[in-house]
Amino acid sequence: MFPKFYMLAKTEGIVLRRYKFGEAGLIAVLYTKDFGKLRVVNKNLLNQERNGGVLDLISLSEVIFVENIANNLNQLISAESNEKFINIYDDFDKFISASYVIEIVNELTCEKDKNENIFYLILEFLEKTDNSDINPYWNAIIFEVLLINMSGNRPVFSSCANCKNIPAGNVRFSFRYSSILCEKCRSFDMESVKLSENTFVYLKKIFEEDLSEIKKTVPENRQVLLLFRFLGRYVESLIDKPIKSLKVFNDLKKNEIIGGNIKCQMK
C-alpha cells in the first residue's frame, strides 16, 4: 500500500511541543516509548480536535502514524489522550517545573534515538508531580540530574578543573568547563560563579552519591530553588541557548531566592 520507505506504527508518547501547521494542521513533538523523540504532522488535526483536545502539551497520548524512514516527517493518522495530568495544569509551580522538564528533554535528546528509560523517567516525574505534594522543583531536579548523566554531560564536583586539587574554602563553578574551580584558579574562567557552601554540598551529593536515597529527603524550599536555578543555568550552557520556562521561573521566584550566595548571571 505504501512505498517501502513508509511503515504504519503505533506508540505512546508525552507531548513536548506542538505548533500549528498551515490552516488547520498540527505538528507535534513527542517523547515516545518505542521511537524516542518523534515528530508527527497532520494537516487537518485542529478540525478533528474540536471534538475533544488531543495531543495537549505534557499529556500522555497514543498515536498511530505512518513512519517515514527517509526523513522525520511522520504522518499522524490518529491520536488519543491516555492521561492529561490535570493537577499539573492547576498549580503554577507544578506547571513551570513540568514545562521545564519537557523543554530540556526536547533540547537534550535527538529524534528517533530510542531510550525507554527516558520515557519512563518522564512519566514517573509527571505522575509524581501530578499526584503528590512533594516540591515540584525537587522532582524536576531529580529527573534533570538523571537526564544530564544519561546524556553524558555530568559536571565535575570532585576537583578543580585547573589545578586538580580538592578546593578548600570558596568553591567556584565554571559553566565553560562543566567543573568546579578553586578560588586560586579563578582567572582560569573569569565568568565562573561562586557556589554557596550548602549548594556545593548538595550538588556534589546529587551527582556523586546514590540518588535513589538522596531524593527521599527534600531540602528546604529556598535551597531547592537555588539548585533548580543553578541546574537550569547549567543546561543552558550545554545547549547554548536560553530556556523559556527557566526565565518564567526566575522572574517568579527572584524575591524568594534573593540574598543567596550563588551569583548566577541570568541571561
Ligand SMILES: [Zn+2]
Ligand atoms: Zn584550582
